[in-house]
Amino acid sequence: MNRFNTYLVNGSFELTISPIDRGFAYGDGVFRTMIMRNSVPDSWPQHYQKLVADCAVIGIVCPSAELLMSDLQQLFAIDEIAVAKIVITRGEGARGYTPPAITTPMRVVVKSVMPQYSMNQLVHGVNLHVCDIKIAHQPKLAGIKHLNRLENVMARMEWHEDTIFDGLLLDQLGNAIECTMSNIFARFGKTLITPDLSMCGVAGITRQRIISLSAILNLKIEVKNISLDEFLQADEVVICNSLYGAFQVSKIGDATLPQQGLAKMIRSALKS
Secondary structure: OOOOOOEEEOOEOOOOOOOOEHHHHHOOEEEEEEEEEOOEEOOHHHHHHHHHHHHHHOOOOOOOHHHHHHHHHHHOOOOOEEEEEEEEEOOEOOOOOOOOOOOOOEEEEEEEEOOOOOHHHHHHOEEEEEEEEEEOOOOOOOEOOEOOOHHHHHHHOOOOOOOEEEEEEEEOOOEEEEEOOOEEEEEEOOEEEEEOOOOOOEOOHHHHHHHHOHHHHOOEEEEEOOEHHHHOOOOEEEEEEOOOEEEEEEEEOOEEOOOOOHHHHHHHHHHO
16 A cells, blocks of 8 residues: 555556546546545445446446455555545547447546545535536436536536535526535425436435435435425525535525534434
């Protein structure tokens, strides 16, 4: 294990990404991001299961869990807490969109520093920008974390204020879908609603874990289309991802939202 190296390509510190790799050329691949503690990824079974499922959607054979775990343990020291990103691409191919009949998937594991979240964010919540760019519908790719993330890149370019934590993305119909790096929930009484992602968006594993924890949270879960206006009427709004768990949303655009401690409850449930 070498704390000074920051990535592995196909298990090697020496290899680089080929210019004819289809992930580089076309975004033909998927990825996952997770926290590493003591050389083990948090929620690894869920992350690997989702990685396999996402690969299957676009017809890539996912490397084995044992192979990926070996890569992770080569890259991360036993005593560090850091962020791991696993990228799986279809591998090399000739020019043109048609994939080769037989390919060898490429795997990349990247190490980066764990973000530092402030006590103010934990206690008082975070502000969301309402993005101008709209997410396009593509049901065949909906839910998966594929490498084509230009919508998110362009959305993230819309603000520069340090006071804004993330951006809320809507589809062309005005439904709230997700944030640029987070999933989102709205609580109405004893019901927790999260947007339907059957047409677009990324179904993160923390979103799925929160859905599974609904009984512990004493909340009924609904997955449905929900507009921005409806979100602004919620009793509470929270966002989530695999790095920070859950944060209260204190503002969406210029609208101030009520807070009653739901994110703290969710963080506690996720840890337990």
